[in-house]
Amino acid sequence: MNPKKVVALRGLISRFGDNLVLNGVDLDIMADDIVALVGGSGSGKTTLLRHIIGLHRPAAGEVFLFGEPLFAGNYLEQQVRRRRFGVLFQQGALFSAFNVRDNIAFPLRELKALEEEEIQALVAYKLAMVELEPEHALLMPAQLSGGMSRRVALARALALEPELLLLDEPTAGLDPDRSTSFVALVRRLHRQLGITVVLVTHDVSTLLALAGRVAVLADRRIVSAVSLEETMKLDHPFIQSFFQLFSKRG
Amino acid sequence: MKTPRLQFDPDGGLILAGAWTLRELTPHLGQIRRQLATVPIRSFWRLTKIERLDSFGAMLLWRGWRCNWPQNLEISEELRAIITAVAEKSGALLPRPVAFGLQGILIILGVILLSFFRQLVDFVTLFGRLWLDLFFLLSRPRQWPLKEISANFYKVGVQAMPVAALVGFLVGVVLSYLSAMQLRIFGAEALLVDILGLGIIRELGPVLLALLVAGRSGSAMTAQLGVMRVTEELDALAAMGISLSLRLLLPKVLALTLAMPLLVLWTSAVALLGGMVSAKIQLGMSYAFFFESLPQVVPVANLYIGLGKGAIFGLLIALVACHFGLRIRPNTESLAANTTASVVTAITLVILVNAVIAVAIRNIGMPL
Numbered sequence: 048m049n050p051k052k053v054v055a056l057r058g059l060i061s062r063f064g065d066n067l068v069l070n071g072v073d074l075d076i077m078a079d080d081i082v083a084l085v086g087g088s089g090s091g092k093t094t095l096l097r098h099i100i101g102l103h104r105p106a107a108g109e110v111f112l113f114g115e116p117l118f119a120g121n122y123l124e125q126q127v128r129r130r131r132f133g134v135l136f137q138q139g140a141l142f143s144a145f146n147v148r149d150n151i152a153f154p155l156r157e158l159k160a161l162e163e164e165e166i167q168a169l170v171a172y173k174l175a176m177v178e179l180e181p182e183h184a185l186l187m188p189a190q191l192s193g194g195m196s197r198r199v200a201l202a203r204a205l206a207l208e209p210e211l212l213l214l215d216e217p218t219a220g221l222d223p224d225r226s227t228s229f230v231a232l233v234r235r236l237h238r239q240l241g242i243t244v245v246l247v248t249h250d251v252s253t254l255l256a257l258a259g260r261v262a263v264l265a266d267r268r269i270v271s272a273v274s275l276e277e278t279m280k281l282d283h284p285f286i287q288s289f290f291q292l293f294s295k296r297g
Numbered sequence: 298m299k300t301p302r303l304q305f306d307p308d309g310g311l312i313l314a315g316a317w318t319l320r321e322l323t324p325h326l327g328q329i330r331r332q333l334a335t336v337p338i339r340s341f342w343r344l345t346k347i348e349r350l351d352s353f354g355a356m357l358l359w360r361g362w363r364c365n366w367p368q369n370l371e372i373s374e375e376l377r378a379i380i381t382a383v384a385e386k387s388g389a390l391l392p393r394p395v396a397f398g399l400q401g402i403l404i405i406l407g408v409i410l411l412s413f414f415r416q417l418v419d420f421v422t423l424f425g426r427l428w429l430d431l432f433f434l435l436s437r438p439r440q441w442p443l444k445e446i447s448a449n450f451y452k453v454g455v456q457a458m459p460v461a462a463l464v465g466f467l468v469g470v471v472l473s474y475l476s477a478m479q480l481r482i483f484g485a486e487a488l489l490v491d492i493l494g495l496g497i498i499r500e501l502g503p504v505l506l507a508l509l510v511a512g513r514s515g516s517a518m519t520a521q522l523g524v525m526r527v528t529e530e531l532d533a534l535a536a537m538g539i540s541l542s543l544r545l546l547l548p549k550v551l552a553l554t555l556a557m558p559l560l561v562l563w564t565s566a567v568a569l570l571g572g573m574v575s576a577k578i579q580l581g582m583s584y585a586f587f588f589e590s591l592p593q594v595v596p597v598a599n600l601y602i603g604l605g606k607g608a609i610f611g612l613l614i615a616l617v618a619c620h621f622g623l624r625i626r627p628n629t630e631s632l633a634a635n636t637t638a639s640v641v642t643a644i645t646l647v648i649l650v651n652a653v654i655a656v657a658i659r660n661i662g663m664p665l
Contacts, residue, residue, distance in 0.1 A: 188628065
């Protein structure tokens with residue numbers, strides 16, 4: 048398999064009990080790409096993301112990450128593979144018992160190879176990278192606002208210098224101002240670090256600002272995965288209604 | 298070759314090559330750190346062969362250079378920008394948590410003392426609020442949270458019956474077995490009924506059950522309130538103008554206070570059954586004899602004492618559970634700490650109160 052393909056899904060089928068969520072999803076995500084996954088509510092976007100992360104095992108089909116099957120190898124090999132991507136969960140999923148500093152330091156400490164001073168320097172750098180102040184390092188997650196905890200979660204996702212960044216609804220629940228600045232932050236990081244980004248969103252403005260390619264999830268499969276301009280021209284009922292809203296507004 | 302490495306040039310310079318990224322560096326970290334520490338900073342550094350540099354690699358280099366640019370450096374603009382960014386930002390000193398000292402001990406002692414008094418006030422307030430709710434309900438029969446009370450009653454009462462029976466039965470068997478062995482030495486086997494009857498009905502039944510219920514239902518109540526706080530359900534209720542104490546706390550407290558005496562009856566009965574079976578097997582004491590002598594040797598006041606203690610313990614357990622449940626802040630640590638505190642406090646209180654009651658009513662219900 049071509050190593051340039053960061054993520055490859057082949058005939059992915061996912062079901063919960065009798066409920067068929069995904070039925071034969073095929074998708075390739077190339078290195079250095081920003082791919083937005085869109086679809087109606089309950090269309091299985093987040094489920095698809097969780098399959099890529101390996102939180103669900105597919106009923107059939109396969110997930111390849113960095114050219115290797117996701118579940119191949121023993122515990123340590125899987126751990127190495129999982130350290131190559133970072134995930135920003137919808138609610139941030141910060142460890143509520145740790146303060147901001149320890150949240151970001153946690154994955155670095157788990158490497159069991161770095162010295163404490165190096166970890167502190169990296170945490171300081173990551174905090175600056177997501178535009179937070181050093182004073183925020185001692186705050187607990189419960190004390191953070193929505194936008195701030197999203198930033199801390201992003202810093203944690205970036206702690207291990209991932210090649211692939213997965214964002215689940217990165218701007219949901221943020222006001223337009225904060226959402227715009229968060230999007231700008233992700234764009235800047237993508238440009239600087241050359242990370243492949245996969246994001247799930249149903250926010251049209253996020254989509255327009257970020258996405259290089261749009262993968263549309265409808266009828267339990269990926270119906271198209273082309274550039275934004277081409278997607279908008281497609282004749283599919285979901286795509287029509289999704290972008291109609293925007294074109295009326297814009 | 299991706300392996301990150303330092304190569305020494307014949308002319309005394311240094312060539313850095315490979316991918317200087319966190320992942321590639323990690324396996325060779327010890328060696329690279331050693332090399333960076335020994336190389337004099339005045340050497341000629343050539344960073345031209347670095348394939349990839351991430352912020353960890355940049356930080357490692359920068360620290361290797363003791364936070365100064367080397368004078369002799371050959372580097373691309375791209376890499377220089379990465380190192381500059383890391384150099385500027387990673388130096389920021391993060392605030393450190395305050396170190397622990399003598400002052401810290403004083404502060405902690407003070408905090409514990411103050412929080413004890415605050416909790417006492419909170420506890421009394423909670424108790425008072427529930428009384429106010431009861432008075433409010435007396436004049437408004439339509440407002441009674443009957444469904445909640447019944448649901449809680451089922452959860453803390455009916456569903457606790459199997460485990461209470463199991464524990465009661467086994468304790469009854471063991472108690473009977475041990476007592477019978479001792480009594481046989483004195484030929485006083487008939488006294489077994491006195492010991493079992495008095496011990497189980499008056500003390501063991503209520504206390505044993507209270508410990509069980511504190512662990513089972515008390516912790517569940519605390520955790521439920523805590524999770525409702527985390528998921529903002531408590532706020533949603535308050536926003537609808539629904540009284541938290543009336544709909545969540547009062548039903549729990551009432552249900553447990555009402556269910557405990559019944560559970561005490563059930564547990565004591567099963568424990569006596571266990572003792573009876575054991576006595577039959579070990580001493581050959583007939584069931585009929587046991588049944589006949591039990592009411593003769595154990596005054597009925599003991600039964601009322603047992604039931605009354607059950608009600609008091611139930612009230613205490615539910616109050617403590619609600620108190621700690623409401624103190625939970627929306628994070629996992631607080632949830633764990635308060636659930637633990639709820640169970641430990643409830644058990645301690647039950648044993649304390651039981652001792653006080655035992656002293657206060659020492660003259661009541663004793664066989665002559």
